[in-house]
Amino acid sequence: MQNPLWSETLLEEMRQVGDPQADAVVAAVIDRHDVERVNEMMASIVRNDELVPADMPAIVRDYLDQPGWLPEWADRDLIRHGERFFNLHWPNIVTLLFCASLPSAYAAHRGAQVLFLTKRMTGQVHRRIFETAQFILDVMAPGGLDPAGNGIRAAQKVRLLHASIRHLILYKPRWRERWDPAWGLPINQTDMAGTLMTFSVQILLGMRRFRLPLEPADEEAYLHAWKVVGHMMGVRPELLPADVADAQKLAMAIFEREKGSSEAGTALTAALLDFMQRQTPGRLYDGLPAAIIRQSIDSDVADLLGVPPANWTRLLFDVEESILRTADRFNLAHPRSRLLQRFSFGLVSELVKIERGGNRSLFTIPATLRAPI
DSSP, X not given: OOOGGGOHHHHHHGGGOOOHHHHHHHHHHHHHSOHHHHHHHHHHHHHOOXXXXXXXXXXXXXXXXXXXXXXXXXXXXXXXXXXXXXXXHHHHHHHHIIIIIHHHHHXXXXXXXXXXXXXXXXXXXXXXXXXXXXXXXXXXXXXXXXXXXHHHHHHHHHHHHHHHHXXXXXXXXXXXXXXXXXXXXXXXXXXXXXXXHHHTHHHXXXXXXXXXXXXXXXXXXXXXXXXXXXXXXXXXXXGSOSSHHHHHHHHHHHHHHHBXXXXXXXXXHHHHHHHHHHTSOSSTTTTHHHHHHHHHSOHHHHHHTTOOOOOTTHHHHHHHHHHHHHHHHTTOOOOSOHHHHHHHHHHHHHXXXXXXXXXXXXXXXXXXXXXXX
């Protein structure tokens, strides 16, 4: 049964609501400068690693420097617990971001339109996917949500970037004419809450599919940390769930009403698969990314997104599952999903090799995270 707090009426109303605080900052920049200044600001936010880029307008710097970004209800002990959980599993979580979280987001046929329109995922696909993965590492690495942590700054920047995209789509003619009002406001509250769920409970569900060890306390702490991130990203309190069970209901309420096929969703998925295939060395395991996606999400969602049928690599999962079931039957100790761990290690190893110029890695691992696997 759907939680009455997240009724059809509320979730549809929230599709017309943006982020007033960040939207006001961008609107002020427009008033004092021009639309092109917003373009420059967006580019600077994305490429600049400084805490507050020096070329930002004063109002943006004031926005980034204001105190009190963590909500009053944030529990430091729970946040640290969630960070420790992430520290143990982060390579697998990065893989599940690609194979569970992003595909689930692309299956939301209205929410996927903004990514497709701005070409943030289909154009310069490597950089855009890296940015998403980097954001997760920054906010969830130990210390990321401390007062001077990189996670808080990353959330502030992405929030401002979202507001900039909203403004350009709504007010710049070449973007506005391609936006269908039936999709709601670009990057609206319902889509933001849905994305938050794909980064939190969707990851936990993916881990269960691969039989990775999960304790209820770990799950609740991980969700709490993401709820704090959601608050910093501008998600309204009524769209933040109370606990994991509540989060699963919210995720389902949003996903079931937003799920649908679209040109945007299939194009984004094709770009994602191409990216993952490029990071898979050799030709022997061609098709493994598609197989992992199909293992990570429901088959009807994979079909909706145009994910190719799993090839022979699907047998690897079948063999592993047989081994795990046999070990369970005889109460034997065994590692969980060694196949996912091996793929995750290889994927992360390839990501850090790619440079963005000046011998700087496009994807950097925070020093506070332990070595992969």
